[in-house]
Amino acid sequence: MKIFVATILLLISFYIVKVDLFEGTIPLAYSNEPEVEKCLETPDFISVEIVAGDTIYSLFAIYPSNESISFTERLSDFYTLNPHLVNQTFRAGEKVLLPVYTASAQCKK
Structure with missing residues (x-):
C-alpha cells in the first residue's frame, strides 16, 4: 500500500512539473511575441x-x-x-x- 501511495504522489508531482514547464511561467518569459510599442512621445x-x-x-x-x-x-x-x-x-x-x-x-x- 505504501508503494501505491508513493507512486501516486510521484505521478502527481511529475504532472505538476510538466504543466509548469509547458504552460506555466517559463514559456511566458521566453515568448517570441512582439512587444507592444508605446505610442507616447517624449512629454x-x-x-x-x-x-x-x-x-x-x-x-x-x-x-x-x-x-x-x-x-x-x-x-x-x-x-x-x-x-x-x-x-x-x-x-x-x-x-x-x-x-x-x-x-x-x-x-x-
Missing part, C-alpha cells in the same frame, strides 16, 4: 504658476493628460522637468513645468 510641457494651496495632485487634476499614463510615470516626468522641487514644497508665484502627453501621428488611426 511636452506647459508652464504653470503656482497659487497658494496647490499640490501635485491638484495640478495634475487641473491639467489632466489626454493619454493614458500612470501617476508614477507622470510624477517622474514632473520631477525630471523640475529637479529643484524634489525636496521642496511649492511656493506661491513660482512657475513650474507640467508634462503634457500627446500621441504620435503614426499611432493615431
Whole structure:
C-alpha cells in the first residue's frame, strides 16, 4: 500500500512539473511575441504658476493628460522637468513645468 501511495504522489508531482514547464511561467518569459510599442512621445510641457494651496495632485487634476499614463510615470516626468522641487514644497508665484502627453501621428488611426 505504501508503494501505491508513493507512486501516486510521484505521478502527481511529475504532472505538476510538466504543466509548469509547458504552460506555466517559463514559456511566458521566453515568448517570441512582439512587444507592444508605446505610442507616447517624449512629454511636452506647459508652464504653470503656482497659487497658494496647490499640490501635485491638484495640478495634475487641473491639467489632466489626454493619454493614458500612470501617476508614477507622470510624477517622474514632473520631477525630471523640475529637479529643484524634489525636496521642496511649492511656493506661491513660482512657475513650474507640467508634462503634457500627446500621441504620435503614426499611432493615431
